[in-house]
Amino acid sequence: MSANIEARLAELGLTLPEPAAPVASYVPAVEAGGLLHISGQLPFVAGTLVTGRLGESVSLEQGIEAAQACGVMILAQAKAALGSLDRVTRVVKLGGFVNSTGDFTDQPKVVNGASDLMMAVFGEAGRHARSAVGVPVLPLGAAVEVDAILQVSA
Template sequence: MSVYDRLKALNIELPPVATPAAAYVPFVRTGNLVFLSGHIAKKDGKPWVGQLGKDLGTEEGKAAARAVAVDLLGTLHAAVGDLDKVRRIVKVMSLVNSAPTFTEQHLVTNGASELLGEVFGERGAHARSAFGVAQIPLGACVEIELIAEVE
C-alpha cells in the first residue's frame, strides 16, 4: 500500500506548505536528507495555543502533535514531490509548551510518532527527542521538526 493510500484511509488531506513566520525556509535538502523546520500546532487554521499541564491535558496535546505531523507531511511532500520516495523518518524533535510540573512530553509527542508509523510503517520508526519548554512562538502548545531520508 502506498503512503497516499494510507493517508486516504486515514482521511488525511495534505495541507500546502505554510509561509515561514520569520527568516528561515520550510525545508532544506542536502544529499539524501531533508530537514524540515519546526512546525507549530494549529487548530482551525490558527495557532493551537496553551500550556500543557495548565491549560491543556496530555490527550489534547497528543492531538495537537498529530496535527503538527499532518502539516509536516505536507511540507515533506512539497520537498520531495512523492512521499513514497521517503526511505525513513530519521529523527523527530518535539517542543512541548509545558507548565513546570508537567512531565508527559513524551506522551504528547506520541501523537506525531504514532501517525508517522501509521503512514510509513516500519519506515516511520524514528529516533526522537521531546522537551518541555517555557514558551513556543505565538503561544503554540507544540512545535515539531523532522529529518527524513529520501531516495
C-alpha cells in the same frame, strides 16, 4: 504521492493541508546529503493554531492532537519539498517541543501524537529516533512544535 501513501493517508482520514509559510527568516525544508530537514512545524487543527500550555490550559489529549497536527504539517512540507512522499525512505528523527508547566512531565506522551502518525503512514520506515522536551514558551504561543529529519531517495 505514491498510491500506497495516498491510500494510507485516506484510510487514516487525513488530507494534507497547504504547507504553512515560515514565520521568520528561514525556509521550511532543506534537502542535503540524502536527508530532508524540516523546520519546526506548529499545530493547526481545523485551520486554527493550538495555543496554550500543557499542565495549565491544554489537556494531554489536546496536546497529543496538536503533535499529530504538527506531523501532518511535516508531511505537507515534505510533499512540497520533494514533489512526492514516494521519495521518503525513512523517518530518521523527530524533535518535539512541548509548551508546558514546570511540573508537567508527559512530554513523551504528547509527542507520541506525531510519532504514531509517522509509523501509521510509513510503517516500519516511520520508526525513528526522537526527543521530547518541555519548554516555557513556543513561537506564537503554540502548544507544541515538531521538526523532522527524513531520509530521501534521489
